[in-house]
Amino acid sequence: MSLNRMSPSEQRAAYMLIFAGSEAEPDRFTSDLPVSSEVWLLYASGESFEVPRGLLLTPHHAAGIAALRTAVLRRLPALAEPAAAGQRFLAANESHLLAQIDFFDMLRLLPLTAWWHREVRLPMASASWSTAARHALERSLTGDAFVRWLGESVLAHVSSETAIARFKDIGYTASRTRFGGIPAPAGQALGRLVNVAAQYVALTLLGLDDDSFPPGGLTRRIGQASRQVLETLWACLQDDHAAPPDADAADAAKVAAVAPLWRISVNRPAEHAVFSSRKTVKADAAIRVFDTGGQGVRWAVIDSGIDARHPAFFDPARLEGALPVSDGLIAPRLSRVVRTLDFTRLSAITSGRLPPMPKGKRGPGEAELRERIAAIADDLANGRIIDWSVIEPLLEISQEDLAQYVPPGGSHGTHVAGIIGAGWPSSAYLARPEPMPLPPELAESGDVSGICPRIELLDLRIFDAQGRGDEFGILGALQYVRWLNQSRDRQYVHGVNLSVALRHDVRTYACGSTPVCVECDRLVANGVIVVAAAGNYGYDEQYAAAHMGAGFRGQTITDPGNARTVITVGATHRTDPYRYGISYFSSHGPTGDGRIKPDLVAPGEKITSTVPGGTLASMDGTSMAAPHVSGVAALLLSRNNELMGQPETVKAILCDAATDLGRERAFQGAGLVDALRALQRV
Numbered sequence: 001m002s003l004n005r006m007s008p009s010e011q012r013a014a015y016m017l018i019f020a021g022s023e024a025e026p027d028r029f030t031s032d033l034p035v036s037s038e039v040w041l042l043y044a045s046g047e048s049f050e051v052p053r054g055l056l057l058t059p060h061h062a063a064g065i066a067a068l069r070t071a072v073l074r075r076l077p078a079l080a081e082p083a084a085a086g087q088r089f090l091a092a093n094e095s096h097l098l099a100q101i102d103f104f105d106m107l108r109l110l111p112l113t114a115w116w117h118r119e120v121r122l123p124m125a126s127a128s129w130s131t132a133a134r135h136a137l138e139r140s141l142t143g144d145a146f147v148r149w150l151g152e153s154v155l156a157h158v159s160s161e162t163a164i165a166r167f168k169d170i171g172y173t174a175s176r177t178r179f180g181g182i183p184a185p186a187g188q189a190l191g192r193l194v195n196v197a198a199q200y201v202a203l204t205l206l207g208l209d210d211d212s213f214p215p216g217g218l219t220r221r222i223g224q225a226s227r228q229v230l231e232t233l234w235a236c237l238q239d240d241h242a243a244p245p246d247a248d249a250a251d252a253a254k255v256a257a258v259a260p261l262w263r264i265s266v267n268r269p270a271e272h273a274v275f276s277s278r279k280t281v282k283a284d285a286a287i288r289v290f291d292t293g294g295q296g297v298r299w300a301v302i303d304s305g306i307d308a309r310h311p312a313f314f315d316p317a318r319l320e321g322a323l324p325v326s327d328g329l330i331a332p333r334l335s336r337v338v339r340t341l342d343f344t345r346l347s348a349i350t351s352g353r354l355p356p357m358p359k360g361k362r363g364p365g366e367a368e369l370r371e372r373i374a375a376i377a378d379d380l381a382n383g384r385i386i387d388w389s390v391i392e393p394l395l396e397i398s399q400e401d402l403a404q405y406v407p408p409g410g411s412h413g414t415h416v417a418g419i420i421g422a423g424w425p426s427s428a429y430l431a432r433p434e435p436m437p438l439p440p441e442l443a444e445s446g447d448v449s450g451i452c453p454r455i456e457l458l459d460l461r462i463f464d465a466q467g468r469g470d471e472f473g474i475l476g477a478l479q480y481v482r483w484l485n486q487s488r489d490r491q492y493v494h495g496v497n498l499s500v501a502l503r504h505d506v507r508t509y510a511c512g513s514t515p516v517c518v519e520c521d522r523l524v525a526n527g528v529i530v531v532a533a534a535g536n537y538g539y540d541e542q543y544a545a546a547h548m549g550a551g552f553r554g555q556t557i558t559d560p561g562n563a564r565t566v567i568t569v570g571a572t573h574r575t576d577p578y579r580y581g582i583s584y585f586s587s588h589g590p591t592g593d594g595r596i597k598p599d600l601v602a603p604g605e606k607i608t609s610t611v612p613g614g615t616l617a618s619m620d621g622t623s624m625a626a627p628h629v630s631g632v633a634a635l636l637l638s639r640n641n642e643l644m645g646q647p648e649t650v651k652a653i654l655c656d657a658a659t660d661l662g663r664e665r666a667f668q669g670a671g672l673v674d675a676l677r678a679l680q681r682v
Contacts, residue, residue, distance in 0.1 A: 033196070034113040036508035038266040039106065044203040049103035052087045054267035056471065056515060057097040060114065063260035065092055066383035071112050071260050072097065075239075076105055081352075091347035091472070094385050094479045096515055098267055098347050098472040103200070104232050110196075111236050112261035119192050121240050121258070123185035129241050140179055141190065142230045149178065150194065150230070151222035154201045167202070171195030193237075197229040265509070268502045268516075268559075270462060270469035277419075277574040277603030281628050283451040283635065286675035292639040294452025298338070299420060299634055300496045301627075302477045304463035305408025306417040307612035308332035308340060308399055312424035312448055313417070313457070328614035332399035336421065340459040341395040341480070342406075343473040349394050350386060352377055369394065388483040395480075409465025411611040415619050416499045418610030419627035420634070423453030448616065450609070451631020451675070452638070458493060462500070471502055471516050474560075478519045482526050491645055494637055495529035497630040498566075499623035501536070501558035504592070511592035517563035524565040527645035529637075531630045532561045533622035534570040534598040535587035554666060556587040557597045567633070567651050568597045571604025571625040572661070572672060582667040586622055589666040598669040599651065600658055602628035629654065632675040640682045657681050 043049045059068040069092060073080050079090040079099070088105070091098040099105075110116050127133070140146060153170045157163045175191030182190075204225050205218075278284055287293055306313070309329040315336040324330055332340075345355035354369055375390050397406045408414060425447045460477040463469035484492045502516060512521075520530045535558030561568035570587065573580035582588075583605055589597035604625035611617040633654060637644050643653075657678040658671035 034115045034261070034263050035106065035110075036263065036265040036505070038268075038505050038508050039264055040199070040203060042266050043103045043106075044206060049200070049204065052100045052102050052105075054470065054472070055099045055101065055106060056265045056267050057099055057109070057261055058095075058263040058265065058515065059097075060260050060262045063257075064383075065094065065097065065385060066380055068112070068260040069097055069380050072099065072109060075108050075112065076101065079351075089347070089351035089353060091349075091351035092380055092386060093346065093350070093472065093476040095519060096472065096475060098351075100347075104228070106264060107196070107229070107232050108236060109261060109264065111240060112259060113264075114259040114262070116236075117259040120189045120237075123189035124237065124240065126183040127186035128182075134238075134241070137179075137182070138234060141193075142227065142234050146178060147223055147226045147230065150174075150198060150201065150226045151219065154198050154205070154222065154226075157198075158202050158205065167198070168195050170198045193233045197226065197233060200229045201225045265515070268471045270471065270474060270500045270502055277607055277628065278449065278451060280572075280575055280577060280603050281451070281632060281673050282676035283628075283631060284449075286632075286635055286679050287453075289676065289679070292635055292679075293423075294421060294455030294631070294634045294638050296641065297452065297494050297634045297638045298456045298458065298492060299452075299630060300458040300460050300477070300481050300493050301413055301417050301420070302460045302462055302474060302496060302498050303413030303416055303500065304410035304467070304469075305340070305342075305413045305461040306337050306457060306459040307407050307414045307610070307614075308335040308337035308459065309402070309405065309407065310335075310414060310418075310610050310612070310614050312422035312450075312610045313337050314423070315456075331402050332405045335399065336423075336455065337399070337417070337457045337459050340397040340399060340406075340461070341392070341477075342397055342461045343395060343477045343480075344461060344464045344469070345395055346391070346473060346476045349373060349391060350376055350380075355394060388480055389487070392480075407612055408459075408461065410463060410467055411617065412463070412499070412619075412623065413459070413461070414612050415607075415609045415617065416497060416623060416627045417450075417457055417459075418448075418616075419450050419607065419624060420497060420631045421452045421455040421457055422448055422450035422610050424448035424610075448610070451628060452634045455631075455634050455638075469500070471514075474498070474500065474502075474516055475519050478516075478523050481528060482523050485526060485528065491527060493528060494644055495531065495630055495633055495647075496523065497627050498530065498532040498560055499621075499626045500560075501533060501622075502560070504557075504559050504562055506592050512562045512564050512595070514559050514562070516560045517566075520560045520563040521565045524563075524647045527647060529630075529633050529647040529650055530560070530563070530566040531626050531633065532563070532566045532568050533626040534558070534561045534568050534589075536585045536621050536623075537587045538582075539584050552584070552588075554588045555590060555592060557589055557591055558587060561587070561597060562591050564595065565648060565651070567629055567654065568599045568669070569622060569626040569629045569673075570598035570601040570667065570669065571620075571622045572601045572668075574603040574605050574607055577601070577603070577661055577672050581661060581663050583620075583622075585620070586625075586667075589669070596665050596669060599655055600629055600670055600673045601625065601661070601668050602673050629673050632673050632678060635675055636678055636682065639679055643682070653681050654678055 042053050089100045157167045171191035171194040174194040175187040179187045179190050309332055311330050313335045314330050318334045348355040372390050398404050462473035481493045524530050537556035540553050571583040591597050602625040604622050605620050606618050607624040608616055608618045633650055643650055655670035657674050659674050660671040661668050
């Protein structure tokens with residue numbers, strides 16, 4: 001979400017509007033409305049409230065994805081035909097729907113929530129819905145007099161911070177003075193809707209004043225905004241009247257039947273949390289002492305993609321003899337990157353659209369695509385969760401044909417994968433019958449080796465060629481890993497590396513309870529180790545520039561690092577962690593709810609690793625620290641197979657074996673990961 005259009009004062013005003021109090025109810029720091037504060041800000045910070053934006057729809061626990069999808073399509077039928085809906089669509093994974101909709105579409109979904117059922121539907125049942133009463137109520141809520149009153153009330157309540165702090169007096173006043181002749185519960189329900197309308201009108205005015213318009217222009221704009229939002233809410237009320245509520249619907253199952261939508265939140269954009277360090281974590285010593293290198297272990301890298309053509313990922317077991325290098329690259333089918341899937345296609349596939357194929361590359365034929373997409377839609381329409389065996393071929397990038405292989409659009413994922421599992425020895429070039437000249441990288445630095453040079457990797461891409469990724473794609477990748485393991489006799493994926501960061505708004509979800517954190521904890525409960533970067537928000541450069549360098553910040557752990565059971569990793573210097581301690585940029589704990597994070601630290605400064613095209617590059621960030629811990633965890637599993645499927649035991653061993661750097665726990669967690677000591681503990 002970008003708030004670049006908002007000044008800090010406008011952002012503050014927006015939050016005050018969202019969490020304002022009233023005469024009857026003081027200011028609050030949380031909201032009962034099932035629409036997260038981020039959603040309001042997402043639309044307010046865009047070009048228009050009518051531009052579709054990506055929202056995650058969380059189903060009621062007693063309803064499920066299929067029931068929610070059916071209900072959403074009933075209210076927004078255009079989403080059933082994404083081609084006709086233009087930019088709008090509805091996609092699904094196992095746990096959430098992704099709705100690309102505008103603000104008014106979002107309002108039309110409110111009647112699907114328990115909040116609406118409790119605060120609007122049931123109270124409004126006390127009002128008369130005769131033809132005359134309905135017309136009178138419509139005039140009261142959408143007539144010229146009330147539209148004008150709402151606009152004037154909004155202007156009066158945004159004149160100062162003191163007035164904004166009591167912004168919800170608007171609805172409270174309306175319920176007492178504007179809806180005469182109806183029972184008090186119904187009047188209070190209408191007052192709640194008036195506050196929703198007023199909040200929208202006020203947010204459309206951020207940054208505007210009378211000087212921005214010709215005479216009378218601001219008043220007309222307020223009137224238009226007021227009328228549009230009130231008419232939308234009135235349409236929702238009329239739909240409710242068409243299906244009278246069950247006043248006794250109190251238990252979860254009955255509520256879920258009429259209110260399958262639990263929460264509306266933003267589909268958060270993902271960011272990158274951007275081999276002398278191998279010695280720093282003692283991986284070289286551990287491999288020599290215990291004769292292990294990650295063999296028998298498979299790790300998923302959920303990132304921008306791994307270049308399977310890089311010679312550092314060559315698997316000697318797939319081809320006997322000399323390293324088969326051509327133009328500095330190998331055939332992807334000879335790589336230890338065993339599978340490549342593109343989860344940026346998932347939203348298109350599950351919303352009924354044909355996923356785009358890279359220029360010049362073949363994929364499944366259009367007939368097969370349409371057949372599989374129709375099967376997915378049929379599953380969802382009939383109450384079945386998505387079938388990964390149907391979706392998998394549509395996500396997979398073939399590694400059999402070099403001409404059809406799609407290399408990653410960015411370098412981040414290949415760099416992360418190299419830290420975990422690069423194995424690029426100079427002997428592979430010199431031992432050929434006709435020795436090849438060493439690549440400049442090897443000639444300069446000698447052998448290039450990650451923590452686990454014999455590990456197998458899965459490339460699960462959640463960033464596209466432009467570097468765009470989101471929470472929906474990450475959720476899909478995590479769910480796919482869980483399905484892979486459940487669909488086989490033995491565990492197929494042992495660990496996941498997430499060198500990504502999603503900013504956490506504490507007003508929206510409890511810390512560690514966001515969709516991505518819940519999905520990570522679920523995967524750990526299914527026996528998979530999940531390692532996540534802590535984030536790079538430990539230092540605020542803008543604040544430092546204005547305050548003489550005092551820019552360090554606490555409680556800056558990003559998601560999914562806030563998840564309880566993941567191993568969250570901060571960054572240190574690559575060779576001298578005792579001297580330099582924790583990297584200035586590394587996010588600090590504790591978490592917002594008081595848990596110690598990060599769990600461990602590892603080298604994250606100027607880390608040299610593989611990048612696409614068969615070369616090396618240096619990068620910084622907790623993104624580089626996390627794969628060090630992934631690699632050490634994989635070494636532990638490779639040496640001690642009985643630990644496979646026991647992620648919390650592995651986490652405890654790594655934390656117990658860590659080296660204390662003498663820093664605060666909120667900075668270093670248990671300390672610097674130590675591969676040798678961890679293997680000695682078992």
